[in-house]
Amino acid sequence: MKIGCPTEIKPQEFRVGITPSAAQEAVVHGHEVLIQANAGHGAGFEDHHYVAAGARIVETAEELFESAEMVVKVKEPQAGERRMLREGQLLFTYLHLAPDPEQTRDLLASGATCIAYETVTDDRGGLPLLAPMSEVAGKLAPQVGAWTLQKANGGRGVLLGGVPGVLPARVVVIGGGVVGTQAARVAAGMGASVTVLDRSLNRMRYLDDVYAGAFKTAYASSANTAALVAEADMVIGAVLIPGAAAPKLVSREQLSTMKPGAAIVDVAIDQGGCFETSRATTHQDPIYDVDGIMHYCVANMPGAVARTSTIALGNATMPYMLALADKGWRQACADDPHLLNGLNVHAGKLTYYAVGRALGMDVTSPQLVLKT
Ligand SMILES: NC(=O)c1ccc[n+]([C@@H]2O[C@H](COP(=O)([O-])OP(=O)(O)OC[C@H]3O[C@@H](n4cnc5c(N)ncnc54)[C@H](O)[C@@H]3O)[C@@H](O)[C@H]2O)c1
Secondary structure (H helix, E strand, O other): OEEEEOOOOOOOOOOOOOOHHHHHHHHHOOOEEEEEOOOOHHHOOOHHHHHHOOOEEEOOHHHHHHHOOEEEOOOOOOHHHHHHOOOOOEEEEOOOOOOOHHHHHHHHHHOOEEEEHHHOOOOOOOOOOOHHHHHHHHHHHHHHHHHHOOHHHOOOOOOOOOEOOEOOOEEEEEOOOHHHHHHHHHHHHOOOEEEEEEOOHHHHHHHHHHHOOOOEEEEOOHHHHHHHHHHOOEEEEOOOOOOOOOOOOEOHHHHOOOOOOOEEEEHHHHHOOOEOOOOOEOOOOOEEEEOOEEEEOEOOHHHHHHHHHHHHHHHHHHHHHHHHHHHHHHHHHHHOHHHHOOEEEEOOEEOOHHHHHHHOOOOOOHHHHHHO
């Protein structure tokens, strides 16, 4: 199969859909890999790395979309890219269609088959192509929060780990899933005193078994949340209710109970955020002040560490990319129901129920599409 990887054109996106090592695997499997010139530059992969891996460099996105049978990307295709997709072509990337009717309409009109990273599932009920980015964002959260706490950035002027004779900062993590666990591990590793709040007792049992000693857990009742947030130097928002907007767990009123200059890092901002006062920010202008509390709410945190994120994403997507290329999407999805869960659009039909519900559009069962 001809697999093509274009340069990402969404603003501030430095990741790339195929790493040189994934390109090499695909070449070993007998596929032809086309990479747009400079596509990997932002992640530290140059054209010569891809050439050494056996890929071919093409100059323009037009040329790439024209020849590739499967297009592998990171972000959802932008309007100009969607116009280049064609019937019978396979698109494998993050799509996030539920809040995006315009993109959904364009993908349906293109006639292409579109598999979304974020809806591919695994045997443990997880989202294996979303998890690596949650791991990255979780590990970044205490790092950016520590920077936000610095005096020059409007913060409390508190060092996360303290020093001998000075207590460490108190960090509260709301949500103990993938983001929350990684955030708590790093904050504890930096020497902070960390508490993770969750509503899943099973999840807290797991965290307590594995991380007892490193950080504590507490049930996320309103009362516990309010009390712990009031004492915190840093609060990290990491909740997720799949398919829904993040619940607002800390109100604007509660900010007045917090320590002046405390830092909020709302990782859940991509689902609307779990603080009433959160609004999405960018890497260029990541923090803002509400009532003396510093908010960091960057919606694409992994972009800050494009190289690590690209490699982590590539490790996760490669086996699926190879299955799609080796077998064709129909057979690959027939063999793996978890990959079939990634099918969002095929030949003008929407095939993902949650997206149909969100956008009020008709959905065709992916199993039916597979048979016809
Ligand atoms: N900003 C970014 O760049 C970025 C990057 C990656 C992930 N995210 C977002 O981070 C959020 C967390 O992702 P994840 O992969 O850790 O999800 P996850 O499903 O692994 O974990 C979510 C946790 O939240 C808990 N939870 C749900 N409701 C709660 C409540 N009311 N109080 C306390 N805990 C509650 C769940 O029990 C679960 O343990 C998501 O919104 C995700 O989209 C953002």
